[in-house]
Amino acid sequence: MIDRDDLLRTIREFHEQQAQPPFVPGVTEIQSSGACLDADDKTALAAAAVDMRIAAGALAHKFETSFARRIGTRKARLTNSGSSANLLAITALTAPELGDARLRPGDEVITAAAGFPTTVNPIVQNGLEPVFVDIDERTYNVTPEAIEAAIGPRTRAVALAHTLGNPFPIAEIAELCSKHDMFLIEDNCDAVGSTYRSRPTGTFGDLSTVSFYPAHHVTTGEGGCVLTDNLVLARVVKSLRDWGRDCWCEPGESNRCGRRFGFELGGLPYGYDHKYIYSHIGYNLKATDLQAALGLSQLAKLDDFCAARRHNWARLREQLDGIDHLRLPEPTPYSNPSWFGFAMTVTSDAPFDRVGIVNFLESRRIATRGLFAGNLLRHPAYSGISHRISGDLTVSDQVADRTFWVGVYPGITDEMIDYMVASIREFVAGYQRSPVSSLGETR
Known part of the structure; x- marks a missing residue:
């Protein structure tokens, strides 16, 4: 009988026996980005596969908790890509739970004209209007002056990315957003580990987003997450990610609230199964324990x-x-x-x-x-x-x-x-x- 630990040791040995070819100038490609994967990563991924951790579960929850602690936010919601994270972050700001503060179609969101499409696409996809501003030619980032000059009567939010890992002046822009009652979405996909005024990026916005694509600082293969200190927004993001359902049970749970058959919501009859009540027009943008296993190994490095x-x-x-x-x-x-x-x-x-x-x-x-x-x-x-x-x-x-x-x-x-x-x-x-x-x- 094959022992699980023996199998994983064999996988580690297999990885360590693979020789790294020497660099040959003009022959070896110098990639612009890529994942750095070692024996720990391979065995972590293999262990999750051996255990058939093929859906979101305990490892996904552990990675969310670990990553939120590492960045410095209260909550992280793991998702299937950084682009999905941006979609969830913007969409969450349109939720009824925010009352009069929610974003509505036609509201403006200030963003950079020079950037990655999926920082901007969710603005358009939610019926909001992007307001494009220019960047500084040395840092490739938007300035507080450009943001302030762009604010109009319908401007309700700012959504910006830290360009190539270089933080934009986020403390000053966060202060502007607070002054003008605007939301701030911080696209931190390229900048995990960066700091501004000695504070980690990803901790300034109402919501921040991260990508775990192989090009980025840590990888889960495909993957991303949304981070926030706001518990209302964290719950909305989770609902939007998980089909829009009202239930907050983790996968495999059935009655965390103790009231699974005790709700009466919308036009549904009393006692309708809470696991199948939907409070948002949502998606299925979850990640898996396989991805989370790799993410936990990468996070240590x-x-x-x-x-x-x-x-x-x-x-x-x-x-x-x-x-x-x-x-x-x-x-x-x-x-x-x-x-x-x-x-x-x-x-x-x-x-x-x-x-x-x-x-x-x-x-x-x-x-x-x-x-x-x-x-x-x-x-x-x-x-x-x-x-x-x-x-x-x-x-x-x-x-x-x-x-x-x-x-x-x-x-x-x-x-x-x-x-x-x-x-x-x-x-x-x-x-x-x-x-x-x-x-x-x-x-």
Whole structure:
């Protein structure tokens, strides 16, 4: 008979016997992001699989509790992606439980034009109107001044992401939101482990969101969560995530409240099964214990992951300092970012363009990415949406035209960083515009 512990030991040994191939410049791909998985992660995932933890259960609850404690909020609600987390967070603010404070169709939500689509999509999907503002060209974040200038009679909320792990000035923007009775949704998907004024990001907003996709700071494969200190919002998010049901039993429970057949809600008869009473128009956006098992293993390494990201970013910044024709990023004052990526913007007077340097780096097996969607309003999906623009979107357009980023995730070594720097410096120093070459190589 095969013993469970013996099986898991074999899986660990299998992982440890897998040789890591050496880095070969120009051959080994330097990814922009990726998961860093070790023997602990593999055995944790295998243990959950062996135990057939295929739905949300005890491990999901434990991960929610552990992650909320790690970030510093009262509640966390695990979900199937960071995008779903944003959908749940915005939708929760439309719930009847909030009374007159709830968001209603036509209300405005201030957000950044330069960012990831699913920070903005739930605003549109809930019949709300996005108000787009520009960003700072050094930090790639929205400023408090831009937020204040954008506030109008129907503005009821602010939804912003910390760009590439660099916190926006969230304490000041949270203060503005409080002053004007606006909700604040803090998209913390790229910034787990970052701090602003010595306080963790993810703890300032009425709700915050996280992604556990493999690109992010810790991974569950697919996955995300919503965090909050507000117990009413936490319950609404849980209901919306779990089909919209009114019942608060965990999976596998049947009568936590002791009144399963003692409710009379809506137009239903007295005693209708509370497990099948629905108080919201909800979804099924749950995650599984398989994902949570991996998340718990990854969470134990978060501090090391954040330290590696900071080290890699600082090494890039130091070695590229003073380079011509590339504007380098700056951390937001009073922040300590846990970086997601290293952004660079080709200056307007450069003798090359973004396409040239990006193609050159990609030819060297150095992965690059644009700054997410650039200016969202230039994409076909947003051409017909109802929206308002506050001020102009000059920097957002620059980002769309001239900004790219390279990776700093923990799987990148010093040797890889040095090769990236050498490649960038070689391109900038030796570039000559030539119609013969689409790679920006000197001919």
